[in-house]
Amino acid sequence: GAVVSQHPSRVICKSGTSVKIECRSLDFQATTMFWYRQFPKQSLMLMATSNEGSKATYEQGVEKDKFLINHASLTLSTLTVTSAHPEDSSFYICSAASGGTGELFFGEGSRLTVL
């Protein structure tokens, strides 16, 4: 089946630094990608929807200046957590929608720990 790759799978950073997480669709073109956040033992919350070549659409309560999303190509979306703080520590998961079938595929997630 289709594969979505996230990198890095784990990242530890100091408070105040910025961290970039990549989400790649390896064998299909993804016109739309979604970014989710998952706190420990909780469900996934949609953060934003990114469409290739246009600005991301953020869910209510998500700071667009804090979580920068770029979807520059049909196979790559990036999430940058700017000036990270300990409360940003979380599991971030992306999903990509196949442009052909519309089916969604999930990455394996990236665990961010901010010290």
Add this chain to the structure above:
Amino acid sequence: AQSVTQLDSHVSVSEGTPVLLRCNYSSSYSPSLFWYVQHPNKGLQLLLKYTSAATLVKGINGFEAEFKKSETSFHLTKPSAHMSDAAEYFCVVSEGFQKLVFGTGTRLLVSP
């Protein structure tokens, strides 16, 4: 807005016994419903999906779910649990074009 409620945060079964994970949905129109499984520190894998075709949906790894409109339910079942089934399970409803709304999850524990 659409939503799903997973009635149990934890379900414990013995290996070889049946599994039942409960999910109720709320939707103003005919919904698309999904079950996803998440193993620790992993992404999500689609188990099965309902999109207004047959009400009994068969998925991977022996799982199936039945859509019951009269009960607004979409419970996940498996006749015989395996140790490898231990994971977090999410009931999900689609809120329109690929936008998914997740339930709070049910952790399945399988004992030998």
